[in-house]
Amino acid sequence: MSSNPPAQPAPNWTEMWMNLLLALAPLAAGPYALVFAPLLALVMATIDVIKGALAQTGELTPEEVATFDAWLAERKASPEWQVRI
């Protein structure tokens, strides 16, 4: 009789990158700033990329969503959309 192995929790990539950022932060402010500051900037940029990819959940970008909402509001307020007497 076999038993299933315990399920491994999925890695949280954002949390891992944040931990790396926190580990690098004190070094980037100290005497090794010349080396660690660019590395810190690279980690921060990577986090931004991850967050951006996670926010892109649908087909429309946030800008396209805003454009559609503005267009819809304009159309709903237009005379074409009002009940014709």
Next chain:
Amino acid sequence: MRHMKAGIAIMALLVAVLFTACATVAPGNDPVLVNAERNLNVAVKSLDALFATDYENWQVIDPAIPGWKAAVNALRIAAPPVIDAADGSIKAYRAALALYRVDPTQITQEQLNGLATDLGTKIVAAVNLGKQAMAVIAQWNGGGK
């Protein structure tokens, strides 16, 4: 000329309605959300085409098609709250999905599924209104063009 433009726009919408369900979803994009965005867009464009056609041509259409005005006005009353509900549901699902992807401990899969079900219901209501708009507009042949 205006009639011909309306006819071309209606045909383009019909083609869009036919192909919305067949289009692919890019990797990383959520199929529920992508299909909801596409279907709401087509439904709103269908309703807008009907309202614009009526606004520009009602003097010609009203005498020719009995019940046209009542049908269009009924959709003018019914559409805005249904569209707003579907749009709001899309926003709620999009926000929840982003949260789930960033930190799955903050929202459960069951909660996300519940929002997806709600989204599906509201999108179907919007799509049905869009189909009604297309059925109404199909009664008019664009003034013979």
